[in-house]
Every structure is written in structure tokens, then in C-alpha cells.
Amino acid sequence: MLRFIVRRLLETIPVLFIIITATFFMVRFVPGGPFDGEKATTPEIKRNLEAYYGLNLPLHRQYLNYLDSILIHGDLGRSTKYANRTVNEIIADKLPASIELGLLSLTIALVFGLTAGILAAVKRNSFIDHAASSFAMIGICVPTFVLGPLLVLGLAIHLGWFSASGWYNWQDRILPSLTLGVVYAAYIARLTRGGMLEVLNQDYIRTARAKGASELRIIFRHALRGGLLPVVSYLGPAIAGILTGSFVIETIFQIPGLGREFVNSAFNRDYTLVLGTVILYAVLIVTLNLVVDVVQVWLNPKLKFE
Amino acid sequence: MLSPSPEKLLSTEAAALQLEQGISPWRNAWHRLSRNKPAVFGGAMLIILAVLCAIGPWVMHNDYQSQNLYNTFAPPSTAHWMGTDQLGRDLFARLLYGGRISIMVGLVATSVALTIGVTYGAIAGFFGGKLDAVMMRIVDILYALPFTIFVILLMVFFGRNIFLLFFAIGAVEWLTMARIVRSQIMAIKRMEYIEAARSLGFGRRRIIFRHMIPNILGPIIVYTTLTIPAVMLLEAFLSFLGLGVQPPMSSWGVLIKDGAERMEEYPWLLIFPGSVFSLTLFSLNFLGDGLRDALDVQSSKD
Numbered sequence: 001m002l003r004f005i006v007r008r009l010l011e012t013i014p015v016l017f018i019i020i021t022a023t024f025f026m027v028r029f030v031p032g033g034p035f036d037g038e039k040a041t042t043p044e045i046k047r048n049l050e051a052y053y054g055l056n057l058p059l060h061r062q063y064l065n066y067l068d069s070i071l072i073h074g075d076l077g078r079s080t081k082y083a084n085r086t087v088n089e090i091i092a093d094k095l096p097a098s099i100e101l102g103l104l105s106l107t108i109a110l111v112f113g114l115t116a117g118i119l120a121a122v123k124r125n126s127f128i129d130h131a132a133s134s135f136a137m138i139g140i141c142v143p144t145f146v147l148g149p150l151l152v153l154g155l156a157i158h159l160g161w162f163s164a165s166g167w168y169n170w171q172d173r174i175l176p177s178l179t180l181g182v183v184y185a186a187y188i189a190r191l192t193r194g195g196m197l198e199v200l201n202q203d204y205i206r207t208a209r210a211k212g213a214s215e216l217r218i219i220f221r222h223a224l225r226g227g228l229l230p231v232v233s234y235l236g237p238a239i240a241g242i243l244t245g246s247f248v249i250e251t252i253f254q255i256p257g258l259g260r261e262f263v264n265s266a267f268n269r270d271y272t273l274v275l276g277t278v279i280l281y282a283v284l285i286v287t288l289n290l291v292v293d294v295v296q297v298w299l300n301p302k303l304k305f306e
Numbered sequence: 307m308l309s310p311s312p313e314k315l316l317s318t319e320a321a322a323l324q325l326e327q328g329i330s331p332w333r334n335a336w337h338r339l340s341r342n343k344p345a346v347f348g349g350a351m352l353i354i355l356a357v358l359c360a361i362g363p364w365v366m367h368n369d370y371q372s373q374n375l376y377n378t379f380a381p382p383s384t385a386h387w388m389g390t391d392q393l394g395r396d397l398f399a400r401l402l403y404g405g406r407i408s409i410m411v412g413l414v415a416t417s418v419a420l421t422i423g424v425t426y427g428a429i430a431g432f433f434g435g436k437l438d439a440v441m442m443r444i445v446d447i448l449y450a451l452p453f454t455i456f457v458i459l460l461m462v463f464f465g466r467n468i469f470l471l472f473f474a475i476g477a478v479e480w481l482t483m484a485r486i487v488r489s490q491i492m493a494i495k496r497m498e499y500i501e502a503a504r505s506l507g508f509g510r511r512r513i514i515f516r517h518m519i520p521n522i523l524g525p526i527i528v529y530t531t532l533t534i535p536a537v538m539l540l541e542a543f544l545s546f547l548g549l550g551v552q553p554p555m556s557s558w559g560v561l562i563k564d565g566a567e568r569m570e571e572y573p574w575l576l577i578f579p580g581s582v583f584s585l586t587l588f589s590l591n592f593l594g595d596g597l598r599d600a601l602d603v604q605s606s607k608d
Binding site for chain 1: 573
């Protein structure tokens, strides 16, 4: 197990390196610089600005300096839009809301998805099964940017149960995390149902039944471990999807999170902030994928040898 | 459990009938598909929508871009079935016109994904060995990358050009197709008719594209049907962020974005585009699931 983890850790290093390099050069080669805004800057000011951000150095020096700064000092540089703020500060300021939204959505997705999926598989072809399948289909087919505004329209504006936007108290958390979580709950419900149905037909479940194990014990002790495998392998893409999905959710509900900041920074051509957020997202996604892989191998040791 | 269940008996009977009368597997699949109600509903819905979007803008007397500033935000009426928007433009006309763009993005970007995915997967599966190991490792790595982020960067930095949009989306969505095609090619690689083609001295390209791919069309069709909604969703997602299709063109994503901004006073601006878009996604998914059952493609673990 340790060898597996070390091997996967070593594999992530080139991946992150490629992401950093690709984003760095993509951002440098795009038409239009960060100081080409509507305000006319004199050539002198522009030169000074470029010197301040080290943009006057040869490209390879800039790249090496950047690597040195992020790898050795963990410093993502200064925002080119807000000259008095560092990218680290902006991230520290905006990330908590995004993390909170992500974790809440993931919890909602897992709780609703697993419950619906297990119930549907155990009570196959019953009313519960059909209801869960229809619910899953709705979750998959109604996109977040339709569901979110509709929930705001119905529950916030017409019924007045929630406020339409903002991120102040716990009520403000409900609609955004529900909107973001429902899609993934739907996929998880489908995968759980499929996985559980497959496992429940296996011989060892019949053996457990024959030995007189209770139905609850069969589901939770015997079937769940195997039945959850497809769900666990889906968690990697789901986490990545929740992270990027929050761009839209944060825009709809006006949440002061990193997702909205990222989209704005790309519009503003805030080079250093774009680079910093992309690197952060990449590290997050790659790390979480690693965790998912480890859990998967722990549940199904056969995978270690593939 | 001595006598086989009625379903089993039926299916063996059908199989026997197929052998005797020589019903082709495609006819058989078509037969099964036509008995699947949700899939038929999905297919019919898609045909209706496609026809409406294709000919609607020609025959309607309301134009998608003519403005009428005396009649802005009109609620649905007989003159304007879905009301009008902030410039007095007919929403129904805009919805049909936007549908053209959304459907076109769906089809073109899916073809891009299809071409890359099938070629890549076929090469990896056919040659196997080290090449396959490296190619599939690359796919694994790409799977783990935050691709949507790169699409967003591409669209912001290199202009919001619709052709770039096609390729950016297509370049993201080919991974699952590559995996599926590879495993299918691996499965049929050692079959006798491939051996026969090889011994006849056919080149590799001919064997892959003339002999192997036609035999794995089933899974390819199924996953193409399921890729289209994913692609349309990504396009609408980008348009919602203001990064996709740009005015004066519009797409369903753009209409949903505009509607969401003014839903408080004029809810129909959100509700109509939102429901038509969701209905399209429903239909595509129903049809895809139906095709999967009809063509007997086992669900992959993607």
C-alpha cells in the first residue's frame, strides 16, 4: 500500500509541473497584456509597471523566477490588477467560501445519492426505485444554471424562505449547495443502484442470507463495500466538477468565493491571479484524485496490480 | 425453476427466428428500440425540435433580431407565444434561432470529439503493448485535469470565436470515447476475421477503419448520443458565464443567462429557454439509454 501511494505521489509531480508550465506560457503568449486596459498608460508608466512585475526580463528568466518563487517560497506573486494585494492574500480571502460550498455540496450529493441509490437497489422495481430513477434523471438533465435561478425564483422571491443572494448566515448556504449538489447526487444514485444490484446477485450475498444474516446486516456489512466501488471511482470527476461548477453557482448566488474571482481575473487578464488560481485548482484536484485512488485500492486490493 | 421463464423463452424464440429468417442485428436493435417508450419519446421530441429550429425561423412572421422598443418585456400572448425580451424581440423566434446554434455546437463539437477519440482509442487498442500503456496513461492523466478551466482561459484569451469553441469543447470530451473504443478494439483484435484480413495482406489502416470500426459501431453510436448532451451542457455553461456564443448570435445558454438576470419581474424569459434546453437534454439521454439497451452495449464504468 505504501509503495502504491509513493508511486502515485511521484507520478503527480510531472503532472503538476506540466500544468504550471503550460499555463505560464499560455498566459504569456496571449494577445493583450494586463496593462492594456481602457485607461491610456504612458510608455514610461508601462515600463515601470513591467519592471515592477519582472515582465521586462527575458521569458526564460521570468519562468525560472516564477518557479523559484512558488516552489521555494510558496509565493504566488502580486496581482497585476490590484497592485497592493498579493495572490496569496486574495486566495486566503476567497477560498474559504468556495471550500465550504464544495464540502456542503459534496455532503448533500453523497447523503441523497447513496440513500436513494441503496433504497432503489434493495427495493428494485418498487415505487421507490422508479421515484429515485426519475429524480436522478431530473438531476442529470436540468443544468445547475437553470435549477439555481428557478429555486431562487420559487423559494426565495415568491415564498421568501431564503434570501436570493449573499453568503452571511446558514440559510444562505442551503440553496447554493443544494443546487450544486443535486447533479452529483443524481449520478451517485444511479451508480450506487447499479453497483448494489450487481453485488446483491453475487453468491456470497446468498451465502450470508442462508446463514441467517439480517437484511440490514447484509446491505451494510456485505454488499456496500463492493457496491460502492463505482461511486468511489466517480468521486474524482465529481470533485473536479463541483470545483468548476462553483464558478456558475458563485455567480448566480453572489458568493464571494474563488470561482467567481477566477472568472473575473481571466476577464481582467490578471496574469498572476489566473496562474495562481489555476495552480491551486490543479493541486487540489490532483491531490483529491490521489486520495480517491488510495480509497479505491483500499476497498478493492486487486486494483493495486493494474 | 425447471422451465425457463417466459422472457427467456421469448428471447430464445426471437433468437431462433433471427437465425431462420436472417433478421440483421440492426433490424433487431431497431425493433427493440421502437418498443422502448422513453427512447421513442426522446427521438420524436428531438426530431420535432430539430425541424422547428431548422424551418421555424423561415416561416415565422416574427424575426429573431427585429426590435420593437414599444413592446419590451411583453408577457406571452397570441402574437408572441413566449413573450418578448428587453429589446422587444420575440422570444419564441430567438429560442428557435438559438436552438440552431446550440444544436450545431452539439453536433460539430461531438464530431471533433468522436474523430479524436475513435482514432486515438483504435490506435492504442490495435497496437497494444508499450504504446497502449503510454497512450492510456496520458488519458488517465488528462482525466484528472481541470479541463473546464483551460477552456475558460482559451475562450477569454483568444477571443470568443465560435470555431474555437467547437474545438475547445471537442478537445475536452474525447477521453471517454477513446477508452471505450480501445477496450472494444482489444476485444475483437484476436478474432478470426481480423486474422483473415491480416493474412490477405491488408494494411493496418485498412484493417482498423474498414474491418474493426464498423464492427464496434454499436458502442460508438451509444456514446456519441450521450456525448451530445454533455457538449451542449458545456457550451451553455460557457455561454452562461459570458464566454460562449456572442451577440448578435444567441444560443440556449445565452437566453438562459439573459433570462436569469431578469427573472424576478419577467420569469418567462427564464422558464421557456430553461425548459426547452432541459427537455432536449432529457430526450438525448433517454434516446442514448434506449440505444444502449437496444444495441446491447454493456455500461462501462467511465
